[in-house]
Amino acid sequence: MDAQADKNSGPRIICVSSGKGGVGKTSVAVNVSSAMAREGKKVLLVDGDLGLANVDIVLGINARHTLREAVENGMPLMDILVRIDPNFFVLPASSGVPEMASLAYEEQAFLTSALEEVAGAFDYVLLDTAAGIGDSVLWFNQWADNNIVVMSPDPTSMTDAYALIKVLNKQYDKSAFHLLINSVKSKKEGREVFNGIAAVLKKFLDIEPALLGIIPQDSHVSRAIRTQKPFVNNDPEARASKAVRQLGKAVFAL
Ligand SMILES: Nc1ncnc2c1ncn2[C@@H]1O[C@H](COP(=O)(O)OP(=O)(O)OP(=O)(O)O)[C@@H](O)[C@H]1O
């Protein structure tokens, strides 16, 4: 049995990264997790921004425990899990803890095996990573079955996405990438951004990325950061909510 077929029986691990910061990884990861859970799948969202947590803020949760306690004291991940919805669980991270942003090899290995154990209870595990190409970002991407790279129309988000993909390709032998274009003014703009980076990836790395989804720029997304509720539930008719539900379907089809 090949690795992919084998994976079909277990949880699917999906990493959400970007290169450039602030392009919408956390907003998208939280909302698509919530949308997928409401479709009946059991979803775990891991805040992989280990030193500068975001997921708890976006969801308005006050985490009693975080992944820091797992790494530092061996706390079982089951004790750290926060239940958001019947099928939607979160593993929160700590914020303002620089040591967590650069884990030693043994700590990373410990966290991965702990995550592997807990992952078995879920259909999908989404990893919302930090920006950049730091160790934890590369390591979460290496662990994942699918690699989603988020970009915005900002040209620097394209060069940073390219840099991340290049490192994952050259150092970790990853060649399948799903791109998500966020904060666009129109679908057309989203397709143009995708075509632009796809051409560069093909030319320089011989990689043919897939377009996973396009999410419009929508004030409901930025407002949701203030209300601390997923916009996909709070404003189900918003354009971004419709796009996120569609994205959830695309993730099911991965
Ligand atoms: N589609 C969108 N429309 C409008 N605003 C958006 C959209 N997506 C994200 N934003 C806004 O952009 C900001 C950054 O979003 P978010 O925190 O999700 O990005 P990030 O990639 O996780 O950032 P970081 O790299 O710091 O972790 C937030 O204020 C969010 O509300």
Ligand SMILES: [Mg+2]
């Ligand atoms: Mg984030």
